[in-house]
Amino acid sequence: xxxxxxxxxxxxxxxxxxxxxxxxxxxxxxxxxxxxxxxxxxxxxxxxxxxxxxxxxxxxxxxxxxxxxxxxxxxxxxxxxxxxxx
Numbered sequence: 001x002x003x004x005x006x007x008x009x010x011x012x013x014x015x016x017x018x019x020x021x022x023x024x025x026x027x028x029x030x031x032x033x034x035x036x037x038x039x040x041x042x043x044x045x046x047x048x049x050x051x052x053x054x055x056x057x058x059x060x061x062x063x064x065x066x067x068x069x070x071x072x073x074x075x076x077x078x079x080x081x082x083x084x085x086x
Contacts, residue, residue: 021061022069028059037066037085047072047081059085 023031031037040057047054052074060067065086071078 022058023060031059031066040068040070043068043070043083043085046083050074 028037032039037059040059044054047057047068047070050072052072054070055073055078056071058069060069065084068083068085070081070083072081
């Protein structure tokens with residue numbers, strides 16, 4: 001299920017710098033399997049604290065760790081939420 005969610009596009013708002021440091025789906029799966037990052041399912045509740053529905057997600061490098069940039073649709077508006085994945 002994580003691979004399906006990671007494959008969804010992120011609605012605008014991801015900066016060029018973030019996009020360059022984000023992993024492909026296969027890279028993200030490998031990082032999660034290695035234990036270096038938590039799965040999207042494990043951090044999903046943090047992203048949805050304000051309600052809404054996840055419409056896209058990417059695992060990205062940040063410093064020495066990883067974050068998810070998660071697109072959440074709330075009231076017909078999409079906002080990007082960054083959640084620590086390390």
